[in-house]
Amino acid sequence: MSFSTDRIEKILLAGQWESDAPEPWASLPIAKLAKDVVQGAFRDVLTSSYARELFRSTSQTNVELKPYKELFDFTLPSVSDEAEEELVRLILAVACLHAFVQVNWTGPDLDVQPSEVIIFPNGSSLLNEASLNAKAVAELAYGGEPAYHLVQHATLLRLTQLLLDLPYRHCTSTPWWKLRTSLIHEQLLDEPVPHPPGFLPSVEPLYGGIASDPDLAGRLLLEEGLLEHMFSHDKSAAEYFVRAAHATGLQYELTGAMGKRTKFQQTELSQLILLAESRERGLSTTSDHSDVEQRSAVEQSDPRARGPSLPETLLLNDDTLLEQTEFTSSAPSSTTSLLGHLNPSSQPPLHPLDQCILLSLCLNIRNTSPSHGLTSEQMSPYVTRVITHPKNWSVHTMALLLRSRLESSRTRTVERSTLQLQALIDQMPTADSSLSERMLYFHSISLPSKWEMERELALRFLSLGVVKSALEIFERLEMWEEVAKCWQSMERRDKAIAIVRDLLEGRREEADSVILRAKATSTSRLSVLDTARQAKLWCLLGDLEPDNAIEHYERAWTISSETSGRAMRSLGGYYFTQGDFKKAIQCLQRAVKINPLLSRSWFILGCAFIREECWEGARDAFSRCVSIDDEDGESWNNLASMYLRLDGAAEKQQNGEPHTDGDEIPEGTSFSNKTLAFRALKQGLKYSYENWRMWSNYMIVAMDVGELSEACRAQARIIEERAAKIGAESVDEEVIERLVDAVTRAPADPDDAVEGSGAARDAIKNPNEGHGLFPRVQDLFDRSILPRVSSPRIFRAYARLLTWQSRWEDALRAYLDAYRGGAAGTYEKGETDVGKWREAVSEVEEIVAILGNFGPRVEGYNWKLQGRSIVRTFMGRSKDFEDEAEWTRLSDLQAELRSEE
Structure with missing residues (x-):
């Protein structure tokens, strides 16, 4: 073979001609063709003898009604070598792709028209540019999402797709060009649509052939990352970008x-x-x-x-x-x-x-x-x-x-x-x-198309309050959804409705429709071309007219031949707001089947499943949410709730018990599901750090799975967020007591806590119990709880922690603080509630016992005087209860303290 397939493929991928290419090789017709492509001479390439052979229509009848795929056989009779024929097809595919990019992304204006490239039978009405473009735009709709209808020379992109879909046995870079074509195609659609499974893996074998060229390897990794970025797969995209940096x-x-x-x-x-x-x-x-x-x-x-x-x-x-x-x-x-x-x-x-x-x-x-x-x-x-x-x-x-x-x-x-x-x-x-x-x-950057940049400018004007300028741009771009939003922002919904109805009824026509009708295109063909946009307009009208929303959304679904994901998303959302969750589930399931990349659809579907108490369906829906958007903290929280409900719901269903709502963990939840819930909440809190409800759920689940150190952290965050508003209610006192129990369960001496003959300094401390947990619990009291809130139970728990440390004076002080905040310490003279009085008597006896136990251990502390003062003060405030049996206990306690003096 007189030419090198690999060499030309690398030139096409790198996008630059080799300045040191040998003259005999560079003079070959196929090499000249590749050189014209990388130098941007698309007119010469697309009107060459190769192109005239390849883009000659083989269909003689009903050309207007046939898709592009059936119009050409893409053969080259003048080329006998199979490898050379593949290479020519690849070169022309790249030329079509880059010509399309030139006219819609980079500029300047293109000097060749698709009608000059494609050769149709004489007399075909498809010889005008508007008909060619509209036909291609209709075929570029994908996954229920329409392509932007004002894109120029869409025929070139469609031809690129058809050429790259042909079988290639000698040209190994075809999957890479499919990747590039897909990146461009995705930008034409209203919403990103997933590719068939195995799309990216088909590119992996290319690394073996370009390993010796670090720049080419870097480009491939970078472009794969940009595709993942487009689908909001942020972690995967980041990995590709870092690998690209390493490669170059x-x-x-x-x-x-x-x-x-x-x-x-x-x-x-x-x-x-x-x-x-x-x-x-x-x-x-x-x-x-x-x-x-x-x-x-x-x-x-x-x-x-x-x-x-x-x-x-x-x-x-x-x-x-x-x-x-x-x-x-x-x-x-x-x-x-x-x-x-x-x-x-x-x-x-x-x-x-x-x-x-x-x-x-x-x-x-x-x-x-x-x-x-x-x-x-x-x-x-x-x-x-x-x-x-x-x-x-x-x-x-x-x-x-x-x-x-x-x-x-x-x-x-x-x-x-x-x-x-x-x-x-x-x-x-x-x-x-x-x-x-x-x-x-x-191909190595995410440069927006011309219309996307103009849309961004219009949105910038809208954010600055320059609504009229934004409206002018949107109308020129025929982005009717944004036009409607502009009129709504000016409180002129009637104007928005009128525009959409005029478009649907033919009184206001889009640019391509005007041209098509002027060329006497048949009404049947026009309806085929416009179905995707008509469905979108009916959905928009449904958004603007809530009273007739169902009728408009269903009509959009029918017009699109049940391919409009937008129609089902809108209809499902409408049923959800109306409380008809069964119908909402049916519609949203259809929507996510058409386009499973939109996390909002999965989220509403999950919420609908929750209302119907279908926990497994909700779990699956929220799992898809977080797989699409890893930063969706609310979906992580809901996913955790579903894990906690699965086992409990199944058990109740077997026992015939009704379902219940609430934030508590349902009985019967397995440890494995609790662990999954814990992990989900931990991930979600990275992106909802201010959400105290999530921290509360996280704290409860952490306690259940034994992650007590994390429970401490969660309780601290809740106090920081809520203490200023609700005071001591921001502290879960039961959790605090369980944390103190987990610490004090171990021997106070660290060496005694180590089994065998080892020393504490050599032991591996468990962060969720004993001495490993102690620093976190101590910090929770010292930095979060005590500076902000107080309650008798909190002080008693703190006192137990201090007692475990043998800090007798501090423990005694904490117990006294608990007493002052309890029923006895806050008892007022003249109160008549005998139940409260009896509770207070028990507290007096308890604090006196504590004084007797700890007082002697504190040097220079007169605990007996303190005890007599407490008893005397309380008896003085509660003389109205002298006839009660408990009064005798107080008198005996007072006498006992006096006798010990």
Whole structure:
């Protein structure tokens, strides 16, 4: 064979032609075809003789009604070699994919139309662009989710899918291109839809062929991580991103360095910084351009001196904040030895692929961190590290977009945030940089499409209260759901309803429908093309008209031929709010079967199962919730509750007993289910740290499974959250007593607690009992309970802990505090409740006995005087009960104390 399949495949994957390619090989027609693809000459590729053979329709009749799959056989009669034929198909698939990306993502405008690529029989009405595009958009709907109907040249993406679905025996990189195509396809859908099982595993064999090229291996790992990120599989995505950094040799560390952030700051403070360094690469790297290298050095000293092939970076121009943190230290505060040599204020430029990895890690921080200020502070150093040294048009665009998002919530930066986003949108159609540079790292970043960036700008306007500007953008993009929200925010629901009804009844038509009708397309074909969008509009009308919601949702379900997940989600949610949980379950089960990636649907389904007391169904639903969104603390809590109810519910069902509600652990719950509940609550508390109810459940379950140390921690959190509002009620006194019992059950002397002849210092302490648990219980009393709340039971429990330590004086003081807060200590003169008086008598006798027991052990303490004072004071307040039998006991006790003097 005169050409190398592997070599051309690697060129396509890397996105850059080999400058040192030998002339005889580079002159081959198939090599020239690959070169045109990576250099962005898509018109030459898609109108070549190969393309005319491949994209010639073999169908002669009913072309308008047949799907694309039945229109072509994708054969190349002029190519006799099987490997060469596969390679040509792959090259043309990549050309179609990148042409589609150019027109919808990176710009500039595409110089070839699908109607120039596809050859149909003479007289076919599908020769116009609108018909081709609408046909493709209809076929790109997937998993019950419609594709965005204003996407341009959707035919090219559909052809890519069909070409990659053909069998390939010689081209091993086909699964990778399927991965890239899927990433792009997912961004066209309203909601992410899962791929068939085994999709990602099909990519794994590729690592063996690219192990010698660390950059290619890094790209593959990075793209797999971006797909997991799109599905909100944050842990898996993070693992891929870290593996990608390891593959490319990127070293990075988040640390601190002394510096200033404002113009008038006098004192240097430690500022968060990302230290990062790329590995050394040879001169023949497929990633760097010498002109970009030189330009980045100039821009580092002056950001305004940007080259013509980079997006405009707007300056902040604030009277207080510096353009970027000014580091005054030449060394980081603390770091590893590998990065200790880096100067925080002058770090070396990073390789563009490593910049992509840092931006992806930054995305993952957004997904896995709680929604608070620390998230923004963590993300900023990643973005700043990339922006400082712009190396590639697409990568720099992504970095500026992330910075714009970070700055959108701060008063001093919100103006630049909005203007920067507008500038990024405006640059798309321009030709200020080469297409090959824009495409080089496109697959390694999560750059939004043109319409998504405009939608983001409209949402930014909406958050600033500029509703009219947002409305104009949404109407231009024909995003009718957002248009309706704008009118609702202006308290004009009637206007929103009118727009949706006009669309459904044909009085207001979407752009592609107007073009299609103008071309005299048949009504039957139009209805086929519009079913997904019509279903969505009926769902939207159901949201706007609650009185007719059921009718509208059911009509959407019927129009979509029972494929609209949105219709079933909406209908299930409506039945749930109306209390018809059986119907809600039926609808939501259909919805999650169509699209199982939406955690909200699973959550409502789980709640519906709870109302129907179907604990197993609820357990499965909440399990799916937390598998989709690991940060959903409420779902973790509900999952724990289901584990606790499963065995108890089964036992009651066997005994014919009714189910009961409540937060207590049902009787009959097995230890294994309690342990599962404990783990679920522990995971959920990471993301619902302020939820005292979850901490309360966690404390109770921890006590049941023997995790007493965790029960201490939970009780401390509950007190911190609730003590200021409800005082001593925030303490579970029974739990406190059980914790003290667990400690005092062991011998007070640590050496006595160790079996055999060992010493306490050599023993392994169990953190849930005895001396291992003691520090946590002691800390619970000293730092959480006693500074905030008090009650007789709390003081008595504390006194028992002090007694175990032989701290007699402190224990006696705690018992006296308990007495003062009890019935006897708070007894007032004139009270007539004989029951309370008798209880108080018992407390007096108890405290006197304690004084007699502990008093002699406290040096210099006159416990007899204290005892006589307590008895005399109480008898003086309760003379009204002199006729009661217990009065004699008090008199005898008083006489006994006097006689001992």
